[in-house]
Amino acid sequence: MKRRSFLTTAGAGGVAALTGCLGDGGATTADEGTTTTGGTTASETGTTTGTAGGETPELVVATYGAFVDAPSTSPGPWLKDAFESEFDATIRYETPDSEVNYYIERAARGVDIPSDLYVGLDVNMLIRIDENLDAPLFAPVDGLERRDTVKESLEFDPQGRAVPYDTGYICLVFDETFGDGDFSAPATFDGLLEDQFAGDLLTQNPVSSATGKAFLLHTVAAKGRDGFLDYWQGLKENDVRVLEDWSTSYTAYSNGEAPMVVSYSTDQVYAHDSGEDLAKHQLRFLNDQGYANPEGMAMFEGTDRPELARTFMDFVLRPDVQAEIAVRNVQYPATTTAELPESFAKYAQEPPEAVTFNYDTLRDNLSEWTSAWERQFVGN
Incomplete structure (x- = not known):
């Protein structure tokens, strides 16, 4: 042809x-x-x-x-x-x-x-x-x-x-059976910075993963263009784990490596159809928002x-x-x-x-935001 x-x-x-x-x-x-x-x-x-x-x-x-x-x-x-x-x-x-x-x-x-x-x-x-x-x-x-x-x-x-x-809508999926069996994800972005959630979050690299990029953009929307890097520094200090892609991070979550993962708000559909325990597939919309x-x-x-x-x-x-x-x-x-x-x-x-950013906003800012994240998060 x-x-x-x-x-x-x-x-x-x-x-x-x-x-x-x-x-x-x-x-x-x-x-x-x-x-x-x-x-x-x-x-x-x-x-x-x-x-x-x-x-x-x-x-x-x-x-x-x-x-x-x-x-x-x-x-x-x-x-x-x-x-x-x-x-x-x-x-x-x-x-x-x-x-x-x-x-x-x-x-x-x-x-x-x-x-x-x-x-x-x-x-x-x-x-x-x-x-x-x-x-x-x-x-x-x-x-x-x-x-x-x-x-x-x-x-x-x-x-x-x-x-x-x-x-899809990006949100947190969490396992309420984790640890002593009464785990609950925080309700806000600020809550993820609390000491009690140290090492509890798995997310994805926003440079290589669409899911990770959506979560990064949601932090920009929540913390502002001048504040999102400081927020990510706080996540880093609270031992967030940034993995390469959604599959890798979700596998780690499924294996019990952490009680929270950035994923999709349709997670319970798949869990229900697969006969899994829905207690391990609870959803949290941080700040009552999901990134489209x-x-x-x-x-x-x-x-x-x-x-x-x-x-x-x-x-x-x-x-x-x-x-x-x-x-x-x-x-x-x-x-x-x-x-x-x-x-x-x-x-x-x-x-x-x-929550979402339109094409024009992302066209003018996306490369700058992801590059700034990479310099700070990966370079330091």
């Missing part, structure tokens, strides 16, 4: 700035940097016309590994089967280790982009793209039948490239399958599909039309107040 090359020149520090995210910073071939999940033959009852030569069209969807790596629970395999059963097309997933950074670097080097869509985009990734590339990586999306069902509060791309499909972190999907500029890509995006916004993705991804749906099962509605919790 031929695609238009991206003859893009990165800014002065563009590729260099990505080196930390990509490991060795070198170019990665599709075979070396991605894992591919192949498509199966579409059902003959599909409703979308194939190619003129009779070939079944293939849509290459880039995403993060967890979206596809557990066939029984991840949304990706179910979504692929459901789409292929209705449309004369196949889905093939690409899951590069460095996620969206893989495509940023390819575009910066003028290398072809091997995918049609990206699923799992957030506002921080969009800003990273816009900071490092002079030409668009994704195209604005129009003509979606269900676009107006997306909750307006979740829109995070002023250029219309990213279409939200789910959202919606995910979106976007179409690569230069895709050979723009109509098929739009069909897939509209399919993802369909009420039954929205509900299924929410349950499997353990996140809230992005639309107003999804019909969630009773267990999800019972155990998922929304914060009394949702």
